[in-house]
Every structure is written in C-alpha cells, then in structure tokens.
Amino acid sequence: MAVELVCGALFSSFFQVAFERLASPEVLDYFRGRKLNEELLKKLRIKLLSINVVLDDAEQKQISDSKVKAWLVMVKDAVFDAEDLLDEIDIHVSQSKLKAKSRSITSKVRNIFVPPLSSFDKGIDSRMQKVLDKLEYLAKEKDILGLKEASVGSGSQVSQKLPSTFFI
DSSP, X not given: OHHHHHHHHHHHHHHHHHHHHHHOHHHHHHHHHTTOOHHHHHHHHHHHHHHHTXXXXXXXXXXXXXXXXXXXXXXXXXXXHHHHHHHXXXXXXXXXXXXXXXSOHHHHHHTTSOOOOOHHHHHHHHHHHHHHHHHHHHHHHHHHTTOOOOOGGGTOXXXXXXXXXXXX
C-alpha cells in the first residue's frame, strides 16, 4: 500500500510540473512571440487533464491489472516527453534572452520585431504534435481499460492534483 501511495504522489508531481510549465509566461510568450500554434498548448493541457482525472482509479487497478500498469508507464513516459519539450523551450528562451542582452543597442532595436524562426522553433509544432498523439492514444486507452474519473466526494486527491489557474 505504501508503494502505491508513493507512486500516486510521483504521478501527481509529474502532472503538476507539466501544468506549471504549460502556464508559465515564458512558454506562452515563446509561442505568441514566434506565432507558433498556441492551440497545441491548449490541446496538451486538455489531454493531460483528461488523463489526470483517472489516475486515482488507475493507481488502484494497476495492482491487479498488468494492462493498467503498462498504461501508467506509458503515461509517465508521455508526461516526461511533454516536460522535456517544455524544458527545452524554457532553456531556449533563457539563451535567447542572454544573447539579446549581450548585443548592442542597435541589435536590440531590430529584436523588437518578431525574430525569424530558428530550426529549433520550426520543430516545436511537430514535436508538440507527437506528444499530443501519444496522449490522445493514452486517453482512448483509458476508456478501453475502463478507468473511471474520481468522484468529488470519494476522498480522491484529484482536486489537489489539478492547477487552479491557467493563462491561455
């Protein structure tokens, strides 16, 4: 039982980190400033939420159902992929800010305009879509596995797992 509680806490923290990254001003500004597809961020959040609400049930069922346990492993991997991508965006934004500070004032004036898309920027939409495809598959699988959303009065921890605000 203690192992399941630890696993539940770990899954909860994976999702919380992903939600925080999605809501970060740096990620939002990055997508807006480069005119990337912000809709992908919204879809990512929705897919994560749809999986997050069945985690309590999945964590209970994994003990007796190896398919549910395998599904949880795939969920963890997909959430890690999302976090990695969002981390890379944060790093890219930080590096861009450092480069901008080191340039002369005339260069800064040119940077007021939307910067040209780098190869990194061009790959973001497709990489985000791959993560979304994985999560879409997992969201469909949760229904096939019969995983149920936690009910509000059942002592579930879902309300503690979900972020209270999101700025898209």
